[in-house]
Amino acid sequence: MKLAAHYNKVNIIVTLSVLVIGAVIYFFTINKITNNRLDEELGEEVSEVITYVHQNQRLPEQFDIDENQVEFIKTNTLNNKPRYFDTTYVNPRKGGDKSGRAFEGGLDFKGDKYRFRIIISSESTVYLKQIITLITFILMLVLLTILSLVNRYVLNDLWKPFFGLLAHMKAFNVSESSAFTLTNNKVDEFTDLDNAIAEMSSRVKKDFLNLKQFTENASHEMLTPLAVITSKLDTLIQDETLKKEHFDQIQDIYGAAGKLSRLNQSLLLLVKIENNLIADNDTLNLNQLINDKLKQFQELTASKEIRIYAEISNKEVIVSKHLMDILLNNLLSNAIRHNQIKGNINIYLTDEKFIIQNSGLKSPLNSISIFDRFQKGSTSEGAGLGLTIVKNICNVYGWDIQYSFVNNLHTFSIIF
Structure with missing residues (x-):
């Protein structure tokens, strides 16, 4: 859920909780005030009745004047405490039950005990409470509507600088030379965030350029002595007076120099891939690339008598041809190099995934660390960077690569 939606x-x-609680308190307060006002009127009526009894020494007749009703009931006991309460009564003039407020108390007159009740109409207060409740409800709806509109338009406009900064950060590319563009906003917090991001991006680009320059310089400086070593070794190997034991030692040095050169190129390639410095993307026919690569490795597979089964469908991808060639080269070379004599390689290509399987070791590899740098088997002669490069190429294009051990076959699956 987005921040604006949360807010x-x-x-x-x-707001709704406060309004509901406030409305309930407001309703009961109004109800209390109106009841007190009716009780005051009832108190005046009670005073008039008692005054009438004392002055005339007789009970007034039951009457219904101005919608007020008074009745006396003789009783044997006089234990009723005076009380005010809401009730309903029948109004002969208007007919039907009407809302009223009543007082009930006791009266001792000429040795007899009476319970008398006075009822006055409360319809006006009921109507008033209904009007107040309706107005309160309408105000709640209006307030909620205004609040929703404010949140939708005003707050969205207020958050525009934030979304602008977010868009800049998503589009930020450390390899681009263009500087981070500051947004113009009136909110101090967004201005501080804007300046912090600009400063951070400038520092990151500077560090990246320094690292890139160092990597390229180091790679270039390493190639020069490696070329000199290889050239000198070539000269020594051609010496006819060279003894066999010396020749074998030179061959070992020659192999180590070649391995160091390949390691240097692999590390440099990793840096370029991780920083997305290879962006020559084209629309390529993947099934054609796989068939071409199988032809290139035909001699190697034939030398180990490896049987290849391929089930390839048409699939187009938008990738760098150079990176795709490296990916296929590493996967196929691993499948051949770590295979057994008269082993099997199965290749499947669909619109959703690319799968390559090979026989070899009878136990599965570590699926967690297999794609880490310099992770290799005890019999491997490589630098342990091939699968790391494959993993990073997949990350560049948003693909998912997985390893599994199925039916004694080492399986690598690339899910597009």
């Missing part, structure tokens, strides 16, 4: 949700819930 709107909390804001509306809190």
Whole structure:
């Protein structure tokens, strides 16, 4: 859920809760005030009745004047405490049950005990409470509507600088030379965030350029002595007076120099891939690339008598041809190099995934660390960077690569 949605949700819930609680308190307060006002009127009516009894020494007749009703009931006991309460009564003039407010108390007159009740109409107060409740409800709806509109338009406009900064950060590319563009906004917090991001991007680009320059310089400086070593070794190997034991030692040095050169190129390639410095993307026919690569490795597979089964469908991908060639080269060379004599290689290509399987070791590899740098088997002669490069190429294009051991076959699956 987005930040604005979270804010709107909390804001509306809190506002609605406050309004409902306030409306309930307001209703009971109005109800209390109106009841007190009716009780005051009832008190005046009670005073008039008692005054009438004392002055005339007789009970007034039951009457219904101005929608007020008074009745006396003789009783044997006089234990009723005076009380005010809401009730309904029948109004002969208007007919039907009407809302009223009543007082009930006791009266001792000429040795007899009476319970008398006075009822006055409360319809005006009921109507008033209904009007107040309706107005309160309408105000709640209006307030919620205004609040929703404010949250939708005003707050969205207020958050525009944030979304602008977010878009800049998503589009940020450390390899681009263009500077981070500051947004113009009036909110101090966004201005501080803007400046912090600009400073951070400038520092990151500077560090990246320094690292890139160091890597390229180091790679270039390493190639020069390696070329000199290889050239000198070539000269020594051609010496006819060279003894066999010396020749074998030179061959070992020659192999180590070649391995060091390949390691240097692999590390440099990793840096370029991880920083997305290879962007020559084209629309390529993947099934054609796989068939071409199988022809290139035909001699190697034939030398180990490896049987190849390929089930390849048409699949187009938008990738760098150079990176795709490296990916296929590493996967196929691993499948051949780590295979057994008269082993098997199965290749499947669909619109959703690319799978390559090979026989070899009878136990599965570590699926967690297999794609880490310099992770290799005890019999491997490589630098342990091939699968790391494959993994990084997949990350560049948003593909998922997985390893599994199925039916004694080492399986690498690339899910597009």
